[in-house]
Amino acid sequence: MTREEARVLVYGSPEAAVDLIVELATVVPSLQAKVAELERKIALLSRDSSNSSKPPSSDGPVAKPKARPPKKSKKRKRGGQPGHKGKNRDLVPANEVDLVEEILPAVCEHCNKPLAAPGNSEEGKYFRYQVVDIPEAKLHVTEYRLRCIRCECGAETWAGLPRNVRSGFGPRLTAFAAYLTAVHRVTRRGLMDIFKTIFGIDISLGSTCNLHEEVSQALAPS
Numbered sequence: 001m002t003r004e005e006a007r008v009l010v011y012g013s014p015e016a017a018v019d020l021i022v023e024l025a026t027v028v029p030s031l032q033a034k035v036a037e038l039e040r041k042i043a044l045l046s047r048d049s050s051n052s053s054k055p056p057s058s059d060g061p062v063a064k065p066k067a068r069p070p071k072k073s074k075k076r077k078r079g080g081q082p083g084h085k086g087k088n089r090d091l092v093p094a095n096e097v098d099l100v101e102e103i104l105p106a107v108c109e110h111c112n113k114p115l116a117a118p119g120n121s122e123e124g125k126y127f128r129y130q131v132v133d134i135p136e137a138k139l140h141v142t143e144y145r146l147r148c149i150r151c152e153c154g155a156e157t158w159a160g161l162p163r164n165v166r167s168g169f170g171p172r173l174t175a176f177a178a179y180l181t182a183v184h185r186v187t188r189r190g191l192m193d194i195f196k197t198i199f200g201i202d203i204s205l206g207s208t209c210n211l212h213e214e215v216s217q218a219l220a221p222s
Contacts, residue, residue, distance in 0.1 A: 091130055137199045142170070167210060169203070177208065178215035188212075 010017045104117055118124055146159045180186040188208040195201040
């Protein structure tokens with residue numbers, strides 16, 4: 001309502017103006033109380049650990065994230081950084097090397113003349129560079145022949161199989177299987193695949209379980 005409209009109402013209809021003033025005097029306090037209550041609730045909802053004594057764990061999912069200072073850009077080159085001490089694999093002693101291949105330069109890098117090989121390969125300077133590889137897996141098979149001997153009484157007696165070989169697998173294979181399952185969490189079926197693919201050994205799922213149980217019982221006292 002504009003001031004002109006209010007003036008017309010007061011001078012043209014005094015009773016209507018009085019009724020309006022009385023009505024407003026009744027409604028306004030109630031509206032003011034509701035506004036104050038809403039403002040109080042909004043203030044409670046907007047409180048978090050950044051503007052009150054509330055712990056950060058009480059912040060809801062709608063809480064504003066704290067502003068973090070921008071990270072300084074650190075562009076580093078790939079590889080070892082300046083001042084970093086590199087780590088190289090130690091060379092195997094010469095007397096433990098399986099194969100030595102001499103590599104000779106063909107021509108002089110200065111005048112391009114052909115170079116003659118030295119008479120003694122141990123003469124002159126050389127740089128040692130080693131390549132480590134895994135040897136080809138070759139099974140070590142032990143065959144036990146259980147003999148039968150006839151006694152003077154006429155009875156035949158067969159030799160018994162040693163207790164430690166009854167599983168059909170040797171101690172190194174058994175220990176390797178236990179190491180893979182216990183330390184590297186290889187599954188029983190994973191063991192079957194490893195032995196077949198790498199070593200060419202056919203081993204059943206039941207045998208892998210038996211090997212694991214055998215090692216468990218052997219280590220039980222310790």
